[in-house]
Amino acid sequence: MSRYKVDLNGNDVERFEQLSYHQTMELLKLYQQNQDPQIKEKLVLSNLKLVLSLVQKYQQRVSNLDDLFQVGVIGLIKAIDHFDTSLEVRFSTYAVPLILGEMKRYLRESSPMRIPRSLRDIAYKALVMNEDYLKKHHREASFQELSRLLKIDEYTLVEALSSTHNVSSLSQEVQNDGNGPIDLESQIPDHHNAMDDMQRSIDLQKAMHHLDQKELRIIKERYFEGFTQSEIAKDLMISQAQVSRIEKQALSHLKKYMTR
Template identity: 80%
Template sequence: MSKYKVELNGNNIEEYEKLSHQQTMELLELYQQNHDLKIKERLVLSNLKLVLSLVQKYQQRVNNLDDLFQVGVIGLMKAIDHFDTSLDVRFSTYAVPLISGEIKRYLRESSPLRIPRSLRDIAYKALLMNEEYMKKYNREATFKELSKSLDIDEYTLVEALSSTHNVTSLSQEVQNDGNGPIDLESQIPDRRSEMMDIQKSIDLQKAMRYLDQKEMQIIHEHYFKGLTQREIAKDLMISQAQVSRIEKQALSQLKKYMSG
């Protein structure tokens, strides 16, 4: 896979047939009916670029991407075998976690580090649960959702999941929530930060007592309930400009009481 170019039978994967979503679904339905290996081969070849895109994420961590690519293809074939065409899900959406799962499993098993069995068990359960989230909600589960479902704290979850990878930096991406990458360091709870947040919360509650009823209601509805100024204005039967003015005044008061 030098220069990220993959060749099979002397052909660059870029040259293989590209199937539309409809063509892919039709072939998947046909394959499920007759298990024709020629159809499966066509589906595999048309999705090799997807495998390559996932494999390339590990280019800084492994010496031989060819082995990883072959492992990814195994995940792709499993996705073809188990895909349910009755679900309103694109094949690529379903295939990605299976391909990634095979790759991560290979890296975990080939890692020279000895990972505690307890962490491996947690990581395994978390990965399975994440796959279930992908099938059910068409997205990956968040760390908060996984930790709650597994009844463990987020610190332990991150430690377990990070143990499935080779040694990496804290800036290594471990999840993407659709708004950008999330690195490992950001997922490790900062106990000092938590204590500071608690203290700020206490100070804020004390400062709120100095606001009048209307100021307190506007602050509560805007910052705690997420209502817009327009929605608050309608609720209080005043203009949006008045809401804005009262909010600024309340924030100024809070800042004054909290700073001194």
């Protein structure tokens, strides 16, 4: 794959027909009704430019963009299969997090770096504590409540929980309060709900509108594009400490607007 072009079976991705919002919604409704593979193929082909635009964000960090593109297409297919047309939401709003999630999982699985055990242990404790809180109070605990109960700062909590998103580390072992190692996957109840995921994504998108330009850029690059604080600092020509401070401030603002 070149910098700005992808060939799929000899066809330039840029040349595939782009569907309007209404055309896309109509095809998604038809596909949900009859599961016609030809309709699904048309939806995939018409949204390949979306995948390509997300792949290009990693062109300075990944040597084989072709593989990353194929992984992104898997995320696109999942979005088509699970999108709820009854909600007034653009398909791209729902699809982008799924595509990025598949890409980030691939990059993490391909990377020799491992998530620190300390973060995995914090994530496990937070998930268990949140389940207990839900049973007692009939709602999930906020980040502020969890950080207070665990006696850790909110930034560390967010980083720990983020480390469990769409990565193979869920099958890795964590400490179980002295009772021997266990894996996260066997302990986390499967309450996955595509509609809930989409609603959280919509709430996050709305909250991000309240960030200033620099906060928004840092949050997007850190949590949507996978850049490190050092890489962002170099790009913005500021110190890593400044990036860390702005990131914490932005996360605080997002929490404020999402818990109103």
